[in-house]
Amino acid sequence: MAKKLQVxxxxxxxxxxxxxxxxxLLLFFMLGADMGQRELEEVMLPKALAVKEDKEVKGQKSDRxxxxxxxxxxxxxxxxxxxxxxxxxDDKHWRVGIKGKDYTDSDKLLAMLKKEADGFRTDxxxxxxxxxxxxxxxxxxxxxxxxxxxxxxxxxxxxxxxxCGAARPPDKDLADTKKG
Amino acid sequence: MAGSQNxxxxxxxxxxxxxxxxxxxxxxxxxxxxxxFHFKQLEGKIDTWLPKDRGIFQGAINNDxxxxxxRVIMRWTPPAKDSQKNGREAGGTVRKVAQNNPVGSDExxxxxxxxxxxxxxxxxxTSWPLVIDATAEVPWQxxxxxxxxxxxxxxERIEFAAPSVPIQ
Numbered sequence: 588m589a590k591k592l593q594v595x596x597x598x599x600x601x602x603x604x605x606x607x608x609x610x611x612l613l614l615f616f617m618l619g620a621d622m623g624q625r626e627l628e629e630v631m632l633p634k635a636l637a638v639k640e641d642k643e644v645k646g647q648k649s650d651r652x653x654x655x656x657x658x659x660x661x662x663x664x665x666x667x668x669x670x671x672x673x674x675x676x677d678d679k680h681w682r683v684g685i686k687g688k689d690y691t692d693s694d695k696l697l698a699m700l701k702k703e704a705d706g707f708r709t710d711x712x713x714x715x716x717x718x719x720x721x722x723x724x725x726x727x728x729x730x731x732x733x734x735x736x737x738x739x740x741x742x743x744x745x746x747x748x749x750x751c752g753a754a755r756p757p758d759k760d761l762a763d764t765k766k767g
Numbered sequence: 768m769a770g771s772q773n774x775x776x777x778x779x780x781x782x783x784x785x786x787x788x789x790x791x792x793x794x795x796x797x798x799x800x801x802x803x804f805h806f807k808q809l810e811g812k813i814d815t816w817l818p819k820d821r822g823i824f825q826g827a828i829n830n831d832x833x834x835x836x837x838r839v840i841m842r843w844t845p846p847a848k849d850s851q852k853n854g855r856e857a858g859g860t861v862r863k864v865a866q867n868n869p870v871g872s873d874e875x876x877x878x879x880x881x882x883x884x885x886x887x888x889x890x891x892x893t894s895w896p897l898v899i900d901a902t903a904e905v906p907w908q909x910x911x912x913x914x915x916x917x918x919x920x921x922x923e924r925i926e927f928a929a930p931s932v933p934i935q
Contacts, residue, residue, distance in 0.1 A: 602786055609793045616800030633911035637918035638811025656907075674906045722812060725907050731841075732903025734910070738817060738927045747817040749927065753911055755811055 628655035628684050631672075633727040635753035650718065651750070652703050655684040656725035656733050669728055676730050683737065693740060700744035708745070717745045724752035813914050816896070816926045837883050837897045838865050838928075839876070839913055843904035860909040876913070877920055884922070900928040 658669050659680055669675040683690045690696040704717035721741055725734050741749060839862060846858035863869040864879035880897065887895045897917055901910050914925055 602790060606786065606790060606793070609790065609797060613793055613797050613800065616797065616804050619804055620800055632810060633908040635811075635813060635911055635915035635918075637915050638813060641810055641812045676904065727906070727908040727911075729907045730903060731901045731905040731907050731910050734907055735901070735903055735927075742817050749815045749817055750812040751815055751911060751914065753811055753813055753915070 627653065627724065628657045630655055630657045630724050630726045630752075631728065632724065632752050632754040634756045636756070638753045638755050641752075650707060651720035651722055652685065652700075653722045653724060653752075654690075654737060655682075656723065656729050656737065657682055657684060658726055658728065672728060674728050674730055678733070681729060681733055683733070693736065696737070697740050697743055700740055700746060704744045704746050715745045716747060718748065719746050720748040720750065721746050722750045722752055813911070813918060813925070814923075815914065816924070835887070835892060835895055837880055837887075837895060837922075839880070839897065839899050840864075841899070841901035841905045841909065841913065843902055843906075845904075860905050862913065873912075873916055877916055880917070880922070881920065894924070896924040896926045897922050898926045898928050 658666065658675060659682055661670070664680050666675050666677070666680050669680065675681070681691070683696060685699065690699055700721075704719045707717040707719035708714050709718050710716060723734060723737060738749065741747070841860055841862050844858050844861055861869045862876055864876065865883060867879050870876045870879060884895065887893070899910060899913060917925055
């Protein structure tokens with residue numbers, strides 16, 4: 588009887604191109620991730636066309652404080668209005684955050700702002716006023732009352748240089764606006 | 768047989784490295800970064816100031832202040848419950864400039880602002896501020912929209928009405 592010839596072929600896929608692509612993907616996501624920005628909470632900023640590019644000199648001590656006004660997470664407080672991108676007027680749903688800490692309590696916020704402002708009271712004629720800048724990053728769905736409260740607290744602390752965070756609409760929207 | 772083998776096959780490399788573990792780790796890392804990744808929106812800023820010596824005057828405006836500022840007053844009107852029945856217009860932000868009548872569009876608002884601004888400029892007062900005086904219910908987006916309109920019309924000095932702090 589003739590023996591059947593059995594050929595065992597070693598099928599091993601070449602993994603090298605896949606590893607290369609995986610490395611590239613990994614590099615892209617690693618570089619794109621912004622891990623270090625604990626100062627900025629996730630906020631849907633109001634849209635504005637006339638926004639100035641926010642350039643902060645790296646390595647220099649910033650003289651600006653960023654205050655985030657953001658809605659509490661959906662899991663914590665389900666909010667129909669916020670989910671529909673409408674204005675949520677329930678004060679309990681909103682938080683004021685600075686450097687990752689909660690400062691919703693007005694007294695706590697005032698104490699913090701005063702402490703921050705004290706190091707920048709450079710004008711001996713007007714010791715009430717501080718040169719400390721402040722950036723308000725408030726959600727577009729927030730009522731102005733929250734910003735107003737913050738602004739009032741700033742006034743009490745002597746901070747008067749205020750910047751408002753806004754997002755530039757995508758180029759497509761920009762073109763539509765210009766046509767209109 | 769050596770002649771029947773392709774370039775890059777395992778026989779070329781006598782010390783084979785098992786890359787499976789590395790691929791697994793890269794996969795895990797990739798999944799982690801993909802899940803945590805979000806596209807950053809282009810953020811910018813609009814410069815504003817708090818007035819040192821002007822307070823909040825919703826409605827009744829101090830006549831002395833009207834002489835050297837442009838005050839945009841914004842208030843929120845809630846939607847009427849029976850708006851669908853009687854055809855009344857839905858709620859929204861009512862805007863007016865100083866003691867003028869409420870405006871209906873952005874163009875009218877800018878026209879009113881520039882009209883008052885022209886009056887100041889004609890008498891040589893070019894350092895007038897535009898003060899935004901809004902009620903608590905007004906959406907922040909609407910306030911930023913007014914600021915945006917002003918910046919687009921080269922009005923640089925925008926201030927928020929804040930409690931009056933007298934200058935020492």
